[in-house]
Amino acid sequence: MILDGRTAEAIDEAARVLRAGGLVAFPTETVYGLGADAGSDSAVAGIFAAKGRPSDHPLIVHVAAGPKGTEALSRFAQPLPPFAQKLVQAFWPGPLTLIVTRQPGVGTAAAGGQDTIGLRCPAHPVAQALLAACAEHGVPGLAGPSANRFGRVSPTTALHVHEEFGDDLLVLDGGPCAVGIESTIVDCSRGAPVLLRPGAISRVQIEAATGERLQDRDTLAAPDPRASGTLEAHYAPNAKVRLMDARAIQTGLDVLGASAAHIAVWARSVPRSRSARVIQRRMPDDAAACAQQLFAVLRELDAQGVKLIWVETPPDTGEWEGVRDRLQRAAAA
């Protein structure tokens, strides 16, 4: 069932379901999340079951802004190192997740049994209204992975979530997500900031806020295998995604000529095809606009039944890192 998340009735109903240990999908500025009471291990088990996700994959816990959020922080996490506090100051509420050392005995299932926990304070007003209503009733935070089945493309509209889970799941509609790719994840549990997943908040912004060099996941002595969002093949549509430069796309279409079919092209350039059956979508020139559309475009092209999606390789600059990362993973599937 989809309810308009901007109404007080919908927020009350969702908070009631969550308090009773149920699941509710909610909008954030990045993607839609599948929420459960992070303080209840049995409620969190429902998320793993619904997603078909292995239960040792840790989830992100969403907390309210303001004093309730500060309370939740100290409930779930041990005192943050100074550089993590600076990140909270600079980017919360917003599309940034921090991995921090967990308070033993709290949020164990949400953390997938790790001694760390992922915390995020989302900026979306519907998410904030829901988190505030939950905190009001003793639910300190919502465990919430992206509201898709394991390994699939993240949802950026209420309808996408409905397509994944059907009518039994309560979905709060907050419109299309403004950011469109999942939050940047910075591991703050290792003494220095480490980038686990690139997102809308860029490397440059993180380094400016902390005054420290942001380390890379693959430079760690023991690279962290825990983040499913960092699995090689993730974010996969049914169609095969190929990253190609503009010239390779044009050459491919030329070779196939009038018989080209079951192919979609998402490119900043405008390649020519002699086949009317090639589906073309224009990729925005701007990284943020591209991120906003990315998952919706993959879903839409998939729904058209194409076998191949040829995507023009994004520019090799910092602002495109999040988009590039998601596309590379989609192409690796």
Ligand code: TXA
């Ligand atoms: O934008 C987002 O972050 C969205 C919205 C709903 O907030 N959520 C999201 O959740 O992308 P999910 O579960 O699909 O991805 C969370 C990522 C996973 O790759 C998970 O393994 C990693 O965060 N993660 C969570 N807690 C962790 C921890 N303690 N250590 C390492 N990685 C962690």
Ligand code: MG
């Ligand atoms: Mg996900």
